[in-house]
Amino acid sequence: MAKTLSLYVERNTFIHRVDSINKILYVLVSVAIPLILPYKFVAVLLILISISFLLLAKVMRRVIPLIEFSVIILLSIVIIQGLFHAGNKTVAFHIARITFYKEGLSYAFTLSMRVINILLAFAILVLTTKPSELIEALVKKGLSPRFGYVLSSALQIIPQMMSAVGSIMDAQRSRGLETEGNLAVRIRAFFPLIGPVVMGSLIETRERAMALEVRAFNSREKKTFLNERQNLRSDNVIRLILFSILSLSIVLRVLL
Amino acid sequence: MKKIIVENLKYRYPLSENLALKGISFEVEGGEFIGIIGRNLAGKSTLCQALVGLVPHFYKGAYSGNVEISGMNVLENNISELSKKIGIVFQNPFTQITAAKLTVYEEIAFGLENMGIEIKETIRRIEYVLHLLDLEKYKDRNPFELSGGQMQRLAIASIIAMKPEIIVLDEPTSQLDPQGSEEVFKAIQSLSREGITIMMVEQKIEKIAQYADRVMLMSDGEVVDFDVPQKIFLRDDLLNYGVQAPVFTRVCRSLNIKNKNTGLYPVTLDEAYELMVRHEQNRS
Amino acid sequence: MNKRRLWSFSFTTATLVLIPAAIGINYIGKLFAGVLKLPLWLDSIGTALASMLSGPVVGAISGAINNIIYGLTMDPISFVYALTSIAIGITVGIIAYNGRINTLWKSIIAGVVVAIVAAIVSTPLNVIFWGGQTGNVWGDALYAYLIAHAVPVWIASFLDEIVVDFPDKIATMIIAFLIFKGLPRKLILLYQSGETIEKLD
Numbered sequence: 001m002a003k004t005l006s007l008y009v010e011r012n013t014f015i016h017r018v019d020s021i022n023k024i025l026y027v028l029v030s031v032a033i034p035l036i037l038p039y040k041f042v043a044v045l046l047i048l049i050s051i052s053f054l055l056l057a058k059v060m061r062r063v064i065p066l067i068e069f070s071v072i073i074l075l076s077i078v079i080i081q082g083l084f085h086a087g088n089k090t091v092a093f094h095i096a097r098i099t100f101y102k103e104g105l106s107y108a109f110t111l112s113m114r115v116i117n118i119l120l121a122f123a124i125l126v127l128t129t130k131p132s133e134l135i136e137a138l139v140k141k142g143l144s145p146r147f148g149y150v151l152s153s154a155l156q157i158i159p160q161m162m163s164a165v166g167s168i169m170d171a172q173r174s175r176g177l178e179t180e181g182n183l184a185v186r187i188r189a190f191f192p193l194i195g196p197v198v199m200g201s202l203i204e205t206r207e208r209a210m211a212l213e214v215r216a217f218n219s220r221e222k223k224t225f226l227n228e229r230q231n232l233r234s235d236n237v238i239r240l241i242l243f244s245i246l247s248l249s250i251v252l253r254v255l256l
Numbered sequence: 257m258k259k260i261i262v263e264n265l266k267y268r269y270p271l272s273e274n275l276a277l278k279g280i281s282f283e284v285e286g287g288e289f290i291g292i293i294g295r296n297l298a299g300k301s302t303l304c305q306a307l308v309g310l311v312p313h314f315y316k317g318a319y320s321g322n323v324e325i326s327g328m329n330v331l332e333n334n335i336s337e338l339s340k341k342i343g344i345v346f347q348n349p350f351t352q353i354t355a356a357k358l359t360v361y362e363e364i365a366f367g368l369e370n371m372g373i374e375i376k377e378t379i380r381r382i383e384y385v386l387h388l389l390d391l392e393k394y395k396d397r398n399p400f401e402l403s404g405g406q407m408q409r410l411a412i413a414s415i416i417a418m419k420p421e422i423i424v425l426d427e428p429t430s431q432l433d434p435q436g437s438e439e440v441f442k443a444i445q446s447l448s449r450e451g452i453t454i455m456m457v458e459q460k461i462e463k464i465a466q467y468a469d470r471v472m473l474m475s476d477g478e479v480v481d482f483d484v485p486q487k488i489f490l491r492d493d494l495l496n497y498g499v500q501a502p503v504f505t506r507v508c509r510s511l512n513i514k515n516k517n518t519g520l521y522p523v524t525l526d527e528a529y530e531l532m533v534r535h536e537q538n539r540s
Numbered sequence: 541m542n543k544r545r546l547w548s549f550s551f552t553t554a555t556l557v558l559i560p561a562a563i564g565i566n567y568i569g570k571l572f573a574g575v576l577k578l579p580l581w582l583d584s585i586g587t588a589l590a591s592m593l594s595g596p597v598v599g600a601i602s603g604a605i606n607n608i609i610y611g612l613t614m615d616p617i618s619f620v621y622a623l624t625s626i627a628i629g630i631t632v633g634i635i636a637y638n639g640r641i642n643t644l645w646k647s648i649i650a651g652v653v654v655a656i657v658a659a660i661v662s663t664p665l666n667v668i669f670w671g672g673q674t675g676n677v678w679g680d681a682l683y684a685y686l687i688a689h690a691v692p693v694w695i696a697s698f699l700d701e702i703v704v705d706f707p708d709k710i711a712t713m714i715i716a717f718l719i720f721k722g723l724p725r726k727l728i729l730l731y732q733s734g735e736t737i738e739k740l741d
């Protein structure tokens with residue numbers, strides 16, 4: 001029931017052991033390079049690299065739910081742009097009596113590669129990194145521990161509140177109360193049930209804030225960490241590689 | 257040595273009209289167990305929060321007077337500094353969970369990490385409080401998955417791990433079921449045995465009678481009386497303050513069974529039982 | 541009198557604890573809309589409440605972190621829409637300051653303003669990432685119709701967005717107003733009080 005909101009998949013692979021800061025850097029580099037080198041094949045190459053990392057991390061199957069929503073929109077983009085894009089001139093093909101145009105399809109392809117590239121790079125980060133480790137790594141890198149708290153707490157409180165509401169809704173449905181029918185009826189049936197959860201969560205903030213204060217939340221001492229991650233030698237090597245690739249792409253941009 | 261010194265404490269919440277505390281003064285010795293009673297809105301919670309520095313540092317508002325906790329002035333020290341000397345446990349166990357930690361073990365560590373306590377010492381303290389509050393079995397559980405009583409013991413453990421000399425308990429069992437309440441009261445007794453000074457607000461008057469060395473009766477932002485339970489529960493005007501004397505006291509009073517040495521009525525079951533037995537023996 | 545300033549950047553513990561609660565409420569709204577198959581998102585009720593309680597800065601941060609977390613756990617593209625959430629937080633915070641969302645009518649007007657701001661911020665993002673679409677069936681149908689009739693992408697995209705934003709943000713502000721009205725005074729005072737301790741006597 002109560003668990004933290006996370007897509008992390010526990011596996012024992014090299015990718016999982018990579019420092020979370022490096023995974024964030026990987027995302028940034030993957031987003032930056034197609035902007036620096038705006039060629040279709042660059043985006044495709046990056047996508048292939050991300051896919052191989054996801055395979056190495058044995059999490060490829062978990063990628064699908066993560067990108068599902070975006071892919072559906074991308075499909076609709078292919079159709080709408082293929083049919084109606086402003087620059088459409090050259091006919092690509094016909095399906096029944098409907099005509100698709102090259103310019104629109106090409107534009108839709110560029111958009112799709114851009115989005116999928118970002119999605120896959122993110123997938124590596126979120127599927128192979130424990131949120132608590134990610135947040136702690138950020139705090140060690142200088143994120144305020146108080147904001148680190150906000151992130152960790154949100155990840156725990158969201159599923160907490162969702163499961164409270166979920167069980168109310170289930171109970172309501174099993175009693176045969178309206179989830180169908182007239183809009184106003186549906187809303188009226190649920191407001192009084194969800195209201196208390198929402199109000200409660202706000203009212204609780206006063207006491208939780210006090211409870212944190214008396215546990216030295218605003219202490220000016222240097223914080224210690226119960227879970228210390230051992231730095232690996234590979235951490236620095238990976239960081240170096242990422243920076244080299246980024247620099248290389250900038251150099252290429254200037255030369256080409 | 258005096259653990260708590262309060263001198264003419266006055267306080268008004270921000271954007272409010274009336275004083276919530278109207279010039280309170282008292283002192284508490286180390287190791288004492290103090291019970292606080294009084295009707296709704298008497299100012300009990302406000303006083304508790306004034307001892308740990310939440311009043312005024314958290315709420316702001318208007319403040320005067322002097323509160324010293326183990327020689328530390330509350331107004332001049334921040335809440336984190338004060339937390340080394342004094343801790344507090346509230347009613348609702350759920351809101352006292354940080355909601356940022358995944359296990360009971362890590363939850364207890366939260367305050368110690370913030371204080372910058374080194375890891376070896378942190379681990380030592382966690383093991384100690386897990387044992388003291390009988391939470392060893394649950395150390396790897398998610399705090400949200402505990403029962404109310406277990407959660408409240410976790411809240412107490414998290415405070416005790418910070419090694420305060422004084423702990424304030426503001427109706428710690430009012431939201432628990434009977435079993436959870438008993439667990440928590442047992443835990444509180446073990447804290448008292450460890451020599452920790454305790455201030456407890458509690459509606460269950462029998463528990464106050466059983467544990468408290470002295471009882472503070474509050475009304476309308478003032479301390480009406482502060483004395484041993486036997487004397488407090490002797491007051492004829494107790495009901496005016498929304499408090500009823502423990503049932504044993506009332507029974508013995510109606511039967512006129514007193515402690516011969518002190519001339520006072522008993523307040524706990526054991527005491528009442530003993531006096532009644534003696535009373536019967538004397539009659540026969 | 542001692543009252544919290546509009547652009548306060550001091551994050552008290554209470555304001556920080558408010559942020560996860562606000563995000564949780566956003567999620568509940570979204571779930572609620574999904575289960576009841578409402579043609580709305582209802583995913584910024586919490587952000588609006590955070591702004592009403594604690595001002596534009598805290599509201600904006602709630603909005604941003606909301607999208608960061610949604611991006612990390614559901615849909616990475618939601619990251620970029622953090623900008624829209626920030627704009628919503630700021631707008632509601634400014635309107636709410638001094639209690640200007642205190643009747644049903646005023647909350648509806650606030651909803652209209654918020655919808656316009658949200659659509660203005662979202663449109664460029666929609667164009668960059670989705671060629672102007674929003675992913676909402678009704679909005680996208682309108683969009684397809686408009687660009688098929690040679691309406692410029694920017695205008696088509698703005699209309700696509702605002703068709704959904706008007707009802708959604710108005711409903712959001714009405715719900716936020718009703719919840720806010722039910723909150724205890726103690727809580728509202730906590731968030732509105734200033735930052736200094738006065739001396740009595």
Ligand SMILES: Nc1ncnc2c1ncn2[C@@H]1O[C@H](COP(=O)(O)OP(=O)(O)OP(=O)(O)O)[C@@H](O)[C@H]1O
Binds near residue numbers: 726
């Ligand atoms: N956060 C707050 N903001 C404004 N006023 C408050 C706040 N908390 C308490 N008060 C006021 O201060 C006075 C004392 O309240 P307090 O909560 O200290 O009483 P109490 O004895 O603990 O009552 P209860 O038995 O209900 O817990 C009351 O008049 C109350 O309305």
Ligand SMILES: [Mg+2]
Binds near residue numbers: 300301302426
């Ligand atoms: Mg109280």
